[in-house]
Amino acid sequence: MAANQEQKEFFGPIAALIGKWEGDKGMDVSPEKEGDEKSPYFETITIEPIGDATNAGEQTLVVLSYVQVVSRKDTGKVFHHQIGYWYFEKATGDVLYSLTIPRAVTVLARGKATLNGPKTDISVKADAQNKNYGILESTFMSAKASTRSFEMSVSVYENTLSYKMNTGLHIYGRDFAHTDENTLTRRVLAHL
Numbered sequence: 001m002a003a004n005q006e007q008k009e010f011f012g013p014i015a016a017l018i019g020k021w022e023g024d025k026g027m028d029v030s031p032e033k034e035g036d037e038k039s040p041y042f043e044t045i046t047i048e049p050i051g052d053a054t055n056a057g058e059q060t061l062v063v064l065s066y067v068q069v070v071s072r073k074d075t076g077k078v079f080h081h082q083i084g085y086w087y088f089e090k091a092t093g094d095v096l097y098s099l100t101i102p103r104a105v106t107v108l109a110r111g112k113a114t115l116n117g118p119k120t121d122i123s124v125k126a127d128a129q130n131k132n133y134g135i136l137e138s139t140f141m142s143a144k145a146s147t148r149s150f151e152m153s154v155s156v157y158e159n160t161l162s163y164k165m166n167t168g169l170h171i172y173g174r175d176f177a178h179t180d181e182n183t184l185t186r187r188v189l190a191h192l
């Protein structure tokens with residue numbers, strides 16, 4: 001389910017993301033009261049074309065949706081679930097990435113895509129201080145497990161996607177770099 005030529009023209013650099021991706025080499029580093037916990041994981045990320053959105057009659061965004069389902073390797077249980085959109089604005093070259101997770105945290109991050117030959121590199125970031133590309137969280141999370149920053153870089157080369165995320169938390173009275181990374185393969189449907 002990689003992008004066809006028509007989708008590449010329509011969605012620009014984010015077309016490279018379209019597909020159903022699977023990977024079992026994930027590593028999560030998350031906060032504990034004392035120290036951290038490292039959890040190997042497997043996951044599926046499904047990224048689908050949506051279409052375009054016109055804002056105030058002036059701005060055109062092309063949009064993909066995604067669902068990311070992440071499971072702990074030792075138990076097989078889902079321990080992270082994330083949904084959102086990828087956006088590309090041709091006029092500015094901006095790439096936007098939104099995410100919502102079940103902890104009642106939402107992020108809108110901004111960045112750029114770079115085409116390096118056959119490779120597409122995208123990086124986006126958000127900061128709690130930024131009014132536009134920022135973070136919204138519940139009152140509880142804000143008081144006890146606050147997300148202060150978010151950064152992600154993604155590279156796609158043919159049917160391989162790798163990403164690194166760094167979520168800057170303030171939890172248990174200290175700053176903590178909550179990180180996640182994985183390499184996934186696009187599941188290509190066999191031709192009959």
Ligand code: HEM
Binds near residue numbers: 030039107146180
């Ligand atoms: C593959 C991606 C991710 C995985 C596998 C993951 C997994 C985890 C795990 C295992 C914990 C510890 C939970 C506990 O101790 O009870 C945690 C904590 C947390 N995560 Fe993530 N996470 C991911 C991405 C994110 C993202 C993108 C955000 C927000 C932008 C986020 C926000 C948080 C917060 C605020 C906590 C602190 C809550 C707590 O420990 O009580 N995570 N995450």
